[in-house]
Amino acid sequence: MLFAGVQSAKKHGETEERLHNAVTWRETPFFTEAERAALAPTDPAPLPAGPRPGLPPSGDRRRPYL
Template sequence: MTNPVSVVPGALKAVYALSQSVQATGVPGPVLELVHLRASQINGCGFCVDYGVKSAKKSGETDERLHGVAAWREMPYFTDAERAALALSESMTRLADRADAVPGDVWEAAAKHYDEQELAALVLWIATTNFYNRVNATTRQQAGSQTW
């Protein structure tokens, strides 16, 4: 089907406004790109992985880092702040994998690197990515196509 955000009046505008708000908080663009890509990989959203890689490349992201996102714990390419954001992205995306959806150590590591507004922005960005993943995977949006 056509992507639901382009079918429901005002939906695309609302989601876009949220994304713009998050991007204006000061969280570095590369961090937002990385957490988007990691959540999309976990959720198996081909559309979002493809879009995320292309967007990150346009922003100057390297192939090594983009390839390394899937195994970020074992890769030397990420800062401690990026690692904290990637761990938060994984926890928020895999809510049902543990009793404590976001373990305290994951939250504390993120809070060490990001102030309250930035941490709020990361939470909203990761949640929005999960929203996109679910919409796109459910409606079988094809990688490489942009229907909204």
């Protein structure tokens, strides 16, 4: 699905530079104020600190890979 979105954006004139920098939109000069206003609500909300019900502690999930 992501690939199709990128391909569509390119067909509609979006540049590689802007596509590659979309995740760092706050730090790059490639986006207008209107685009920044539209992108702002897409930032993930911070998660609360501490354990979350139903999830093991983060160390336990990583242990098999360390």
